[in-house]
Amino acid sequence: MIEAGKRTLKNFPEHAIQVVTTTEREAIKELLSLTQYVDLCIATRRGGVDSRGGRVLEVPVIKHYKGVCHVYVDGEADLKMAEEIAMNAKVQRPAVCNAMETLLVDRKIAEAFCPPLDGA
Numbered sequence: 001m002i003e004a005g006k007r008t009l010k011n012f013p014e015h016a017i018q019v020v021t022t023t024e025r026e027a028i029k030e031l032l033s034l035t036q037y038v039d040l041c042i043a044t045r046r047g048g049v050d051s052r053g054g055r056v057l058e059v060p061v062i063k064h065y066k067g068v069c070h071v072y073v074d075g076e077a078d079l080k081m082a083e084e085i086a087m088n089a090k091v092q093r094p095a096v097c098n099a100m101e102t103l104l105v106d107r108k109i110a111e112a113f114c115p116p117l118d119g120a
Contacts, residue, residue, distance in 0.1 A: 032059045071100045075108035083116060 005012035020031060032041060041061045071089050073082040089100035105113055 032061065035059055068102070069098050069100050070102040070104055072104040073106060073109065073113060075106035077106075077109065079109065079113050082113065 001017045002012070002014055005017065006014075020027070022028075031038060035058050038059045041059050069089070071086050073079075073086065086100065086103055090103075093099060
């Protein structure tokens with residue numbers, strides 16, 4: 001993700017993306033309270049990220065263990081590559097929890113991008 005950030009943004013700060021390798025619940029809870037340092041957490045179920053016990057998470061969390069998987073196609077995307085990604089995200093293994101459920105397409109390219117998918 002850091003390499004992609006560098007390719008996209010000339011002055012991408014390398015420390016902007018970090019991987020937390022521990023799955024200890026207490027460490028994750030501590031991480032999610034650090035709003036001055038953490039803007040977003042992308043978590044798996046193993047991380048124990050939830051709002052049990054009336055505690056509301058202070059850092060936004062993208063949890064992907066229950067589905068609701070989106071693919072977004074930007075208006076500047078390589079349409080052939082985006083089509084391959086979207087098709088793979090849905091048809092390679094459609095029953096798994098991380099199979100695409102929602103395809104979001106920038107209006108700027110929707111007319112050119114969506115019709116080929118319809119016949120796929």
